[in-house]
Amino acid sequence: MVYQVLNDNNLCNYYTYENHPGSTQKNTISKNKYEFLDDSEISNQLLDFSDTKLSTVTFFIPDMHCASCIWLLENLSRLNPAVQNSRVNFLSKKLSITFLTQEITLRKIAELLATIGYEPLISLEDLEKKSESTSHRKLYYKIGIAGFSFGNIMLLSFPEYLAIDASSEVLKQTFAYVILLLSLPVFFYCSWDYFESAYKGIKQKFINIDVPLAIGILALFGRSVYEVLMGYGPGYMDSFAGLIFFLLLGKIFQQKTFDVLNFERNYKSYFPISVTLSKGKEERIIPLSKLKVGDRLFIKNGELIPADSILFNGNGNIDYSFVTGESVLVNKTPGEKLFAGGKQVGSKIEIEVLKDVSQSYLTQLWNNFSFDKKNDAGITSFANSISKYFTVVILFIAVSAFVYWLSIDVDIATTVFIAVLIVACPCALALSTPFTLGNSLRIFSKNKFYAKNINIIEKLAKLDTIVFDKTGTITVQSEAGIEFIGVDLTFSEQQMVSTLTSNSTHPLSRQISNHLNIKSDLILEDFIEIPSQGIKATFNGNTIKIGSKDFVNSVSVKTKSHSEFGKANASIVYLSINDEVKGYYKISNVYREGISEMISSLTDKYEMYLLSGDNDSEKENLQKIFNDKSKLLFSQSPYDKLEFIKKLKSSGKKVLMVGDGLNDAGALSESNVGISIAEDITSFTPASDAILEASEFYRFNKFIDFSKKSLRIIYLSFGISVFYHIIGLGAAVQGMLSPLFAAVLMPLSSITVVVFTTLSTGFLAKRIKLL
Template sequence: MQETVTQVITQCYHCGDDCEHLSISIEEKYFCCEGCKLVYEILNEKNLCDYYSLNEKPGIKQSGIFAKNKFEFLEDEKLQSQLIDFKDSQISKITFFIPSMHCSSCIWLLENLFKINSSIVRSQVNYLQKNLTVTFLNNSITLRKVVETLASIGYEPKLKLDDADKKFQASQNKTLYSKIGIAGFAFGNIMLLTFPEYLAIDDSSIELKKFFSFIIFFLSLPVFFYCSSDFLKSAYYGLKSRVINLDVPLSLGIVALFFRSVYDIFYHYNPGYMDSFAGLIFLLLIGRLFLNKSYEVLNFERNYKSYFPISVTTKKNNIEKNIPLANLNIGDKIVVRNNELIPADSFLLTGDANIDYSFVTGEAIPVHKKLGEIVYAGGRQVGSIIELEITKEVSQSYLSQLWNNSIFKDNVDRQLVSLVNHISKYFTIIILFIAFAASIYWLFVNPAKAVPVFTAVLIIACPCALAMSTPFTLSNAMRILGRNSLFVKNTLTIESLAKIDTIVFDKTGTITEIDKSFIEFIGEELKEDEKKIASSLVKNSTHPLSKKIFNYLNLNSNFNVEDYSEIAGLGISGNIFDSHVKIGSIDFVNSSNGSSIVNKVKNDDSSKEINLNEIKVYLSINGIQKGYFKLNNYYRKGINDLINDLSKKYQLYLLSGDNKSEYENLKKIFGDKSELMFNQTPFDKLEFIKKIKLQNKKVLMIGDGLNDSGALKQSDVGISISEEISNFSPASDAILEAKSLYNLNKLLDFSKISVKLIITSFIISFLYNVVGLYVAVQGELSPLFAAIIMPISSVTVIAFASLSTTVFAKIKGLLN
């Protein structure tokens, strides 16, 4: 909120937020809140103020001090053993995920934790993964204390139990690097040792030739048995399940190259094609590395477990205790505070419950619950503290049931038949045909040449360049999409994106912004003092709607409210300057005064359920109804143009978990061709996607919440929208930052272009193949020719793939 008068705003020395008043300070340093000041004090005491000199205002806003027993659950032995990576009698090692780290100051501070607590032996940051690995002494510090130390300086780790996959990925990359290293080493040395052969120094002694050949042979052994194992294995499994993937022709080439060369080494004492062989494997492995590229910080495989908190606060005999979520039983009483999540279906014991289900159902407005009513898991409490009694286990709750659907059970990913694998079937058949035809021809003409020609064809046709085109095009495309805030899970997702012909949108949170619904006042324009009166009244209430109205009025009035009362679910009232003011539902506002004012806005049905259709909050002053505040959905920037553009090319659907109140507005945006559906449960959404997929549509689902997660998984490509990419987003194929949604059309176009570019590079590599085959069938393929044409074709394709994607991205305006 900016004042009209220009005024120097002091920023918090710690976090850089504006200081509302200058009362919180140490020496010349001002802070926005006590929390930030506290962090400064800790750092100052421990002599860590370099933190502030490395970057300006590097801190993270410390919104209050965390509850004393917040991390109590970490004392649980079982939970500890799940979280800790390594433990012996002296030390423990644990890796935390700390999304709030954002600059070099953070790295510096987190790596100097030992100064804050000397029992922390070592702490190391992995900035790209936002991980912190801490080694601490078991005897002098507990895990709980370590986490509390981190939280006290503003770096509260996000504790989660589903990290197993990431470690697997890391070890996979390690082997790939080792393989590349070994292949590169062998490639370089073999090439060097083959060089005399190419210079045709024939007068060298046979002994020397033998020596060279055998060294080359030994160098090539690890390349064949270790480095190329992935390709051979994949081809074997492919054939076993009767699929000819790209690795089949590759393996044919690899095997032909290796054994033909071994034969040459032992019978002719010349190194054969070993240099081409090592070079081929080296390039292929690099292609693999590009294909495996992914975003390390992002997690695309989250389920409800990572959404739920790791611990809950239980209450027994008036003693609050934090326990791990897994230990929660039916009948336990739990305490849920403002903005906390309800972990399991339960009923309301005490407190004023306003449950925000937007993430679960897509309803935009929090639902008020009466005492004794069932509260479903996944909702978020807004407002004061409530107490609940658990009625169902966490895994049996309404929300978690979605994950019992078969689509989440089979771990098999959607069958991604990439373009290359599709082509390689025909490719293999043609190559084998040529090889056999050529060798049969030579059998009659010159039988000695039949076998060499057969192997030569397999060698030269080895689709190295073909194998390069996809990884290099797509990894570059992935980088460009990432620059535009669309983070795809893997390179193959881009191919799937290019095939999309149907797009399904979610409403709440996807095309509307949840926190930004805007309010308008309908009725006679309010006078300034009336506004002030209303503002003073809503200020007293913690109800989310009151807060929104307060923000809308944007007045800093502070009139004294007498006789303030809040009737949960209905409204608030109070006396200000002799005026009796009521704000709330129509029934509430009209109730006691029997006013003659006609209810101007009538819904067709008067039942309570339907009243929810439109959110209107009425205002009356002294019994006279002044009008109502109407809550409108706030559509994201550029959504009109986006939908307009998309509807020309794709069939569009809208699936909303919300009610029909926005139908008119949405119809205007989506036009007549698109279908709009409301009141969709998570299961409905999933089934709907299934249904249109049966009509052979390639479906792109765009959603944000847990309620969309079934649909995201069921669709061909699921994109989840996220305000902040490191925040939680449901399992999906890609994460799109909300502010870039308007760009979606371009991004989809670009993925189509990328696939076309892949096809172009296929053609380039085929041309090389034709030249090579022409030479090979004549029995003229010399090792030197192979050693030149194979790398050249690969390099051409790599250069084309990388350059062309960049050029087209620039044309499309996706890169500067």
């Protein structure tokens, strides 16, 4: 179908760019899926710009994955001439489209994208105004200006470096003033963040790394301005501009952002943007924001219940795995209460809304928990913790040098005092952290472990407790191992089982039908599904029953096998044909590959816990993987998990939480570091500090190991910078710090640290095979 659309429009080049374009082709979309885009309120919120002629809109397209995708999406105008222009940002998977307002509607565009296989993902978050990437640009402005000033000041300082004695005093003065002029934007614009951060730190009675940095910058600049105005020369302006330039470079280095990933997701990303309202016999699609208490809604198969409500009509089979993590369907009959976040499986139901979306149980969870700002008193970064002592020592040296020289000469004493402050500027220290951790961040991301920022890596190295979630994290739901134990089934029998199970929406049925994967055109009659019992149907006179032991009426299979399965941590589904029990399907949870090795290598060093929303049927198996010291807790609600982490933290532990679903969201955000495991990084991840692709989970211990090594590199580079400081301070206290000496020493120490950290992180990563 896609090919047809493309061929009609002469876009077959699509197939020449990559071998497997369109591999993520989704099946048919429902006709009304984008009906909500016709609502002018929603469409206005989505549009970036609109007037009577042209409009611009930006869609997030998760299925974009190759060069062919870019090519096709950028040639959208050939599929529909009303589209004027389309531009792809591949890394953030965004497509911005300019179109003729009169000719095509937003809904048509969304449907056009969906027909060629690129369904735009529109979530509630998009409606609330998007944050622009201006902060990113600001840093580039600053670097541009600092680099410009740094270069020109260096150029103008050359006569000083080469000790060329300018014969004309006027020339020397002009140079000095031009230099002063160039340095003003560096001081007032580029370095402003450091003062702001230092001020904030002092205000909170906390000396961060920016405090000594700000003192150093202030001393450098102040002293240089004084020298220029007094006519002594340009002072240390070159060192000053260079220092700021390097610091900003460090900032941009640590600022690797993963545009596609969203670490701050809340329920709004998952909730539908619109709901189907039932008014009498009519169905109308309205935006979720217009939903009122008392409205009646239709929830179709696979749709999420947006707000707490009462089941009004139909047979509810609610999958609460979104909230609780347990993938067991809950059966509801009309009149029963449904909670937001549940997913209806099966036939259409009608519900009446009881509470607002923001007041519902699940959303309350988000509002109640410490989601806003987490306090991390437990772990401070190395640079910040050392800067307290650093500042005190420097001030002590400066004052004592001042006092010593005071007895000899007041002028020299002041010069020495300033010189100590200048040379003690911890630029190398301030650079070591962003460069080391920025590098680690890149190495991690190459291995599909994406951390929100560099602080996470440092925190990762300092943890002492690890808490795992079970379902979805340690075990895989999708490829649960299925075994049939009993009489061998003939093909036609398997066919019947497959057809029968494919008609049920129960997770176990679906697993069996996926496992058998037989297509057939058998016609089933008298299909009956008894919730939490089993299913039954007749094929050509053969009655098949699949379900619990009592349901299939098994007499021959004794309780012996039943107790067996309790140990084997599996679900058992019995099968009988014409009331003769053929055996049972054993559906066991599968642990992720390499998980037990990974965990057992961590048990010596860390306190380990396991929290599971499920019952304790697997306790023995898990206890083997974890050692005896580790505690395994079962039947934990999302709230229990959160409280558990809180308790660990209040007892002084530094906690790492590894989880996957929304049910872990509270615990993930409460822990010091929360890592969410994702099968596919662009899909479903709750708010967390880092996202790890499930396929790399078995190397998790290596990531922790490497973060520790990174920290060691920072310590070492701190040693290097201290070495330079001692040389510099030695010169400074003797009153011998010339501008030239400073101009050589300060960049040299910065560059040494940068080179050292970059090389050593690369080397270590190769050694533990992360590169």
